[in-house]
Amino acid sequence: MSIIENLFAISPYIALFITLALGYLIGKITIGRFVLGGVAGTLIMGVLIGQFGVQIDPGVKTIFFALFIYAVGYQGGPQFFSALNRRTINILLSAVVMTVTGLLCVLAAAMMFDLDSGTAAGLAAGGLTQSAIIGTAGDAISQLGNVTEEAKQMMQTNVAVGYAVTYIFGSLGPILMVSWLIPTFMKWDIREEAIKLAEKLSSGKPELAPGQFNALTDLVSRAYKVDSNSRLIGKNTQEVNAELLDIAIEMIERDGQAIEADKSVSICADDVIIITGRREAITQLVGVNSQEVSLPTGTTLIEENRQLIAKDAKLIGKTLAQLKATANSDVIRGVYITDVVRGGTSLVITPDLTINKDDIIQLTGSAKDINRVEKNIGKRLGSAFATDYVLFGLGMVVGLLIGLISFEIAGIPVTIGSGAGCLISGLFVGWLRSRKPQMASLPLGASNFLRDFGLAVFVGIVGLQAGPQAIDTIKEHGLTLLFLGMAVTIIPQIISFFISYYVLKIKNPIEALACVSGGRSANPAFAALLEKAGNATPVFAFTVTYAIANVLLTLWGPIIVGIISTQ
Template sequence: MNIIQNLFAISPYIALFITLALGYLIGKITIGRFVLGGVAGTLLMGVLIGQFGVQIDPGVKTIFFALFIYAVGYQGGPQFFGALNFKTINILLSAVVMTVTGLITVLVAAKLFSLDSGTAAGLAAGGLTQSAIIGTAGDAIAKLGGVTEEAKSLMQTNVAVGYAVTYIFGSLGPILMVSWLIPTFMKWDIREEALKLADEMSDGKPELAPGEFNAMTDLVSRAYKLSPESKLIGRDIQAVNADLLDVAIEMISRDGHSVEIDKSVRLQAGDILVVTGRRQAIAGHVESAHSEEVALPEGTVLIEENRQLVANDNQLIGKSLAQIKAETNLDTYRGIYVTDVIRGGHSQHITADFVVKKDDIIQLTGSAKDINRIEKNIGKRLVSVFSTDYVLFGLGMVAGLLIGLINFKIAGIPVTIGSGAGCLISGLFVGWLRSRKPNMGSLPLGASNFLRDFGLAVFVGVVGLQAGPQAIDMVKENGLTLLFLGVAVTIIPQIISFFISYYVLKIKNPIEALACVAGGRSANPGFAALLEKAGNATPVFAFTVTYAIANVLLTLWGPIIVGIISTQ
């Protein structure tokens, strides 16, 4: 045992990564419908391994939580600002219900079990997982009148005791509630409900799970043989392609041989045309050309490129796609066609009359040579979806940490926003900015998922390692009463708040209802577990709104608890 303890003292990060590995390993254990999950598993393993007295700089927890919450905000930014409406009022009220219920539960427990102000405040800080209560309650105790300095010191110590004993279940309880107990009771499949909500938020386009793909691809290539009656016979290929918007003739086979396409090539009866474009568009164009579909010649290879351009040429803004193609698609032989238009992060329905706005993303498909000829006439190429804009990423993190330093007073009580809330705000803004200005703030999905998942894993692991030793010692000293009170303070407000939110406030969407439970008590691990189960960013909006309110109100409860109990 001494060898392990010495090893962890020399390199505490070994303990951290062991915690992560074992935590996610036991998180895979399934009992019936219950799966513990990597977040809860890591927290529990952190408590156990923390018994070796692992000392890790608290700044590690802070920075990795900031990375986690920034990535969450970045991914949910476009949906968050798009979802702001009157429904937000009910979500705000849900947070108020949760925090007020938590306050009442703590006061009732203090009354029934004769807790002093310090222990009650610690119970609130740990059971409701709001560490800021420790500071605000400690300040309030220091200002109590008619109390000896020795008594004040004892009460301030009891704040830490109550927090240490109740914090572990305060963190674990919301994980179990939002990822297992409530969904099981309500018979909800979190992943299925998250996909439904994502489908609603993405205009009916389903979100694909890892490994899934849409077999009904929009872009197809089909071969047609021209009949003698076709109106295309005698026309040159460039003129024919100039009339097409979302399809193009990309290859001609004549007498069994591929014809090199240039301006002099004119179509003949019996030619086999390889037409590429959007599935629905091809059928309409070909039927009007009096041709019959034939099998593609065996071994046919057609290399094309999808290239996304950001519309920023002022001469094209406000014009239709048909006008843009007529003005830009000159001197192209095989033809360029439009396969997607993205505005505000959402694909648009393509028609000849569709009017392009500034910063729309126009996806062109065709040969690389032909796209090169017209690219400069439309706008800048969209930066690679695989590269990170470290400039805006760094500035976003700086902005979040600076926002977190902001503090103010409410009724004389100091309130600090905190780095978590600050980075969430900056992440939301940068994610939204990316959807509006596509060439700014790139953070690839793989990179943002890694920041989110790894940042969370390290945060939860450090929480467990730090809280473990103190919590076990305090349970031994104070018995199980305080621990059970912590369980009550953790569970009761969540149950009451959920039913009021669902049945009274009419927050009927399962993902939003669960996110309100996690956000209403600023339960970051609980929210992380919900994200893990959901598999997408759909819980972000409801959590963000309730999290902001809960951070302020729960911080205020420290002095209120001290004031009420000290006057009894």
């Protein structure tokens, strides 16, 4: 054992990565419908490996949690601001129910088992996983009158003891509740419900899991034989393409030879025309009775999808039909519109759709033709794989600065904290990206990595730090405090869930579960819910309840001390 302890003392990060590896390994264990999950597995392994006395700078936990919560906010920003409405009141009330129920459970436990103010405050801090209670309760204890200094010191020590004993299950219990117990009782499939909610928020656009793709793509290339009655005979490709919005004739095959589309080439009967564009528009052009033919093996047609940000003042307020007419005025084969994105959402392409500033317009065609029209539309959208480190860095700075803000409520100091600060900053930057697509790029792969790795490190360090003290205090004080902590952790969640679901009518499963985790500021539980959901749909409900819970739970420290000290 001494060898391992020495190794972890020399390089504690070895212990951290062992915790991550083993935690996510046991997180794959499946028993029936129950899957522990990587978050809960990492927390458990952290407690076990933490018995070797691993010491890791607490600042590491802080910065990785900040990265995790910033990425969460960034991904959920567009949906968060679009979802703000009167329904938010019920979600706010859900957080109030959770926090007040938690307070009542702590007070009931203190009165039934004759706990002193310090132990009761520690029970609240650990059972409700709100570390700020330690500070506010300790300050309130120091100001108690008619109490000796020795008694005050003992109560302040008991705050830490109660916190240490109850914190582990305080973190693990909500994970099990939102990722397994409640969904199992309600017969919910979290991933399926998250997909449904994502489709609802995106106006019915399906969400695809990793490896999935839509086999019925909107953009297709088809070849048709021109019959003698076709209205296209006698027209050249530029004339035909000028009339089209989201398709174009790109190639003509005559007598077995491919002819590059050109102004001088007119369409003749029995020609084979290759049309590329949106599926339904192609059918409208050639007619349902047209004869589709196969192209010879090896036929190639190289085109490009290019996304442009609508910036040209002359185009803002114009329709897509007007844009297309302008775009095709000086091209040979034709450029066509295959997507319009506004505020992060793809719009239905119609000729009379009006262009707004900062719309993302996707043009398809040859690179040469797109180059000719690009300058008339706007700036090219940057690479989808490059991170805007300027705004990423500034976003983190702003989040950490917000976290330093302190204020008083009824004389009680409240600090926002780096977690809440970076969540606010991430939400704003994510929303900014949806409105100003040329700014704040953080590719999905990069944000997923920040989110998942930041979470893994945070939870691992929580377990490593809390493990030794919790085991020692359980041995010293018995299991009573541990069981009280379990009750304080579980009972408010059950009560809050049923009130939220049946009284406040928060019927969407993802939002209901997010309210449970956010209403007690349970970051690991929220992380587990995100892991099960596989998308950012829980962000909105969690963010609203998390903000309220952080303030109210922090206030409970001096309230608990004040009420119990007068008994």
